Amino acid sequence: MELSAKILWPLFPLLLLVVVVCLTWAMVHVVHQRPGRLAVWIQAGALIFYLLAAASAVASENGAMSVNVHRPFSLLTQVFIVGAMYRVWGQHQRILLLLNAVAWAAILADTALHYLLVK
Numbered sequence: 418m419e420l421s422a423k424i425l426w427p428l429f430p431l432l433l434l435v436v437v438v439c440l441t442w443a444m445v446h447v448v449h450q451r452p453g454r455l456a457v458w459i460q461a462g463a464l465i466f467y468l469l470a471a472a473s474a475v476a477s478e479n480g481a482m483s484v485n486v487h488r489p490f491s492l493l494t495q496v497f498i499v500g501a502m503y504r505v506w507g508q509h510q511r512i513l514l515l516l517n518a519v520a521w522a523a524i525l526a527d528t529a530l531h532y533l534l535v536k
Contacts, residue, residue, distance in 0.1 A: 425530055432527045433471055439520035440464040443501070443513055456504055463497035463517070466490050467524075495524060 440463055447460045470490035477484045498521045505513045 425534060428530060429527065432523045432530075435523040436467055436520045436527075437471070439516045439523070440467055440498075443516040443520070446513060446516070450510075456501070459497055459501045459504060463494055463501060463520070466494040466497060467520075470494055491524065491528075495521060498524075 440460070444457075444460045444464050447456050450456075467490070470487045473482060473487040473490060476482045477486060498517050502514055502517045502521075505517075
């Protein structure tokens with residue numbers, strides 16, 4: 418099987434959907450738990466920066482902006498996700514740890530697919 422954008426293209430929207438659903442679900446869970454403002458801000462930061470990364474990536478596909486504009490937003494998203502995971506580590510909040518881990522894994526899988534397609 419040859420790796421091409423034509424074959425692997427459906428994976429990109431699927432990974433985007435996985436990340437958005439996981440981060441939104443985690444955000445709702447954090448707001449309902451009321452663990453404190455910092456936890457809400459960290460989770461909101463991850464969701465907001467990912468939405469900015471996704472919007473700028475879609476705009477770069479249409480030629481509206483540079484291809485590299487989405488990368489800082491994606492890196493900031495990953496920093497916030499790691500911060501959220503660090504914050505809930507050992508607090509018996511497995512659902513938040515799992516949701517953030519799945520979102521991070523989907524972001525890393527998206528990065529790996531881009532790398533495979535360019536190579």
